Amino acid sequence: MSNSPGTSTTLVAIRDRMLVSPSVGVRADTAKQVGSLLSADVLTKGERRTALAILETLAKDVEQQVRYALARHVESCVVLSSSLARAIAEDVEAISLPFIRVAPALTDADLLAVIELGDTAKQLAVAGRERVSERVTDALVATGTSSVVAAVLTNAGAAVSEPSYHKIMDTLGGNETVQSLMVERSLLPLTVTERLIQSVSDALRDRLIEKHALPRDWADDVVGQAGERALMQGVTALRRPSDAEGLARHLDSQGKLSPTLLMRALCLGDIRLFRAGMAVRARISLDRAARLIEDRGPLGFKALYDKAGLPRELFRAYRVALDVVGEVRRGGNEGWDLNCVRRILDRVTGEYDEACPADLEYLLSQISHRMLGRSERPGY
Secondary structure (H helix, E strand, O other), X not given: OOOOOOHHHHHHHHHHHHHHOOOHHHHHHHHHHHHHHHHOOXXXXXXXXXXXXXXXXXXXXXXXXXXXXXXXXXXXXXXXXXXXXHHHHOOOHHHHHHHHHHXXXXXXXXXHHHHHOOOHHHHHXXXXXXXXXXXXXXXXXXXXXHHHXXXXXXXXXXXXXXXXXXXXXXXXXXXXXXXXXXXXXXXXXXXXXXXXXXXXXXXXXXXXXXXXXXXXXXXXHHHXXXXXXXXXXXXXXXXXXXXXXXXXXXXXXXXOOOHHHHHHHHHOOOHHHHHHHHHHHHOOOHHHHHHXXXXXXXXXXXXXXXXXXXXXXXXXXXXXXXXXXXXXXXXXXXXXXXXXXXXXXXXXXXXXXXXXXXXXXXXXXXXXXXXXXXXXXXXX
8 A cells, every 4th residue: 555645634634624614515525535535545544544534424414415425435445444334335225225236345244234124225236246145145035025036146246055045946936037047047056956947837947957958857857756746745644545546546547656656655654555556566456465565585575576567776775665664563663753764764875875776866865855854945
């Protein structure tokens, strides 16, 4: 930093002129001159203190013209005190908005304080800054205001956290404008991409696949798994075997009695639907299927599994899941809780180690997040 000759004298002269002739025009001109000197970074520490003291006084001026001149001439200054920066940011919109959009002196704490004012116009100004941290975008997203969220998503310089993306999906996920803006973000967490694939229109899904170079087969699988999850949520009220068998036949007629749906039923403890599904796929009676499921011999469950036409690479997962079901029952527990789900997931994961088939790995990840609370997002 250099010190221009006569700077101290200039500051004193500017201040004295204002004291002698305190008209609105002189006060506004004082704000302009002192603000320009401070922003030019030519003042010593002592001069800077003098300049800030003058500007702190002018920031409280009753005339908007004076405060406006002050804000315009310090908006690029990096050495403003927090109190002065906040005073400008909390002023009327004509003064505060241009300052909020660009002022480097505003810290995250200052910006959070601005957001807490509840003024949508000021929140939009914060969202439009060249760089916005995750801490600040979290607060902007938490407002739930669609225009503010849209401004965040439009801003390539706004860092959005994974939890905030999910909060957007939870609160504004049905808004097509918001969906479109999320699709156009340069980077998206995988979990967010999955939710978008499951909820957007075909046209936006195609754009998402193109924009983020996603394998179309994978996207189709995600949509299918979402349908299975919704279906399983709808059959939890089943109480009679005949209900399960009727549902299994209906699913089979629709081509939806898939290997992953049956595995999902096992993981969630719906042994009725699992038995019925195996019986329907193998074209045998429900009683016969139940006996074969209990039989660990080569002509027992393995024969039923093959007859049902299930993928060979998933057999170990089914076998491990059935073992856990048997252990739970032998332990005298006829109910099913999250500990049972956890046991199945842990055992299946351990069985496959790093060679877990992709569709099974995705299914286990879904159930893990949904049932065991390993993700904070609801509805997944």
